[in-house]
Amino acid sequence: MKNIELLFDAIRSPTDIANMIQLSLALDATLYMTGNCVNYKIPKIWGKVGSWGITEEPKIIHDQSFENLVNKLKQQGKTLIGTSPNAKKNFYDLDLQNIDPVFVFGTETSGLCAAKQKLLDEMVVLPMAPKMNFMTLSVCVPPIAYECHRIMRKTGGSAGTRTPDQSVMSAPL
Ligand SMILES: C[S@@+](CC[C@H](N)C(=O)[O-])C[C@H]1O[C@@H](n2cnc3c(N)ncnc32)[C@H](O)[C@@H]1O
16 A cells, blocks of 8 residues: 545535645645536635645645546556445455555535446445434545555555654654
């Protein structure tokens, strides 16, 4: 596993985008965005991000076509892992040590459609108690990203981190 990479299809909520920018900078993660997503540079998002003391640009790559980007990433040897509250496979059953994953998230309203799911290597669910039908992006993306980060600490990925008693340093930690 080399780096944390997250793909969002047609992400529309400014709050979710601001939170994903914060997460991506915390983990040195790459964000891919496809389709009709909101431009992260609009004042509503950048003002929020700026109020958190963030001045650095996140690594965001946009491709209008979900299909093109998925194919490009597959050609680079990456494993595309879709996420859905209705998937059968549990996220915790993934073997993250031996793949170069890109986690793929659907829209806030309809998630990833069946045609898009078919293009991906597999689909996983982050387990929830039965009383919950789904989680919002701001809730379900961080635990997935941080579990990847935990694995990367063991396998020598490239995310840097800052702990209370350390300055910024490169993995492995
Ligand atoms: C608000 S949810 C979309 C809900 C939509 N009704 C559906 O069934 O997918 C937005 C995205 O968050 C992710 N998501 C939400 N809950 C999840 C869970 N328990 N496990 C994995 N991914 C989840 C998925 O990527 C989903 O497309």
